[in-house]
Amino acid sequence: MGSKKTEGRNMKSYRKEIWLNTSRRREYINITPIVEEELTKSGIKEGLILVNAMHITSSIFINDDESGLHEDFEKWLEGLAPEKPYSQYKHNYAEDNADAHLKRTIMGREVVVSITEGKMDFGPWEQIFYGEFDGKRKKRILIKIIGE
Numbered sequence: 001m002g003s004k005k006t007e008g009r010n011m012k013s014y015r016k017e018i019w020l021n022t023s024r025r026r027e028y029i030n031i032t033p034i035v036e037e038e039l040t041k042s043g044i045k046e047g048l049i050l051v052n053a054m055h056i057t058s059s060i061f062i063n064d065d066e067s068g069l070h071e072d073f074e075k076w077l078e079g080l081a082p083e084k085p086y087s088q089y090k091h092n093y094a095e096d097n098a099d100a101h102l103k104r105t106i107m108g109r110e111v112v113v114s115i116t117e118g119k120m121d122f123g124p125w126e127q128i129f130y131g132e133f134d135g136k137r138k139k140r141i142l143i144k145i146i147g148e
């Protein structure tokens with residue numbers, strides 16, 4: 001609650017690419033500890049942190065780390081954009097991942113989180129997830145932190 005103003009002229013910037021590799025086609029990975037580690041390394045105490053997927057068939061989103069909810073995501077997304085039959089999608093003339101592009105679009109590309117006193121300002125139960133929709137291969141996420 002309340003507001004706080006911080007003044008300074010020493011803006012820092014920190015960038016890190018992280019590689020992930022999932023064993024399944026679809027998977028949700030809680031990457032909050034990875035992001036926290038990079039925030040600590042950055043030394044930035046006040047600012048903003050951006051985390052985005054660098055691929056068009058995976059997502060970064062914030063939600064609860066609860067396995068039932070993750071099963072609900074799977075069911076909901078499969079209802080909206082079922083993986084099979086592959087032939088139902090025009091994109092699949094040469095690939096089989098049209099469903100993954102659609103799932104990524106609805107689950108989002110990135111999140112931005114405020115940093116105060118060296119910590120991310122999360123609401124209750126908020127955690128950062130990597131959502132993979134066409135896995136079993138190496139993919140990157142980007143972490144960019146700006147502030148001071």
Ligand code: ZN
Pocket residue numbers: 091095097098101
């Ligand atoms: Zn594709």
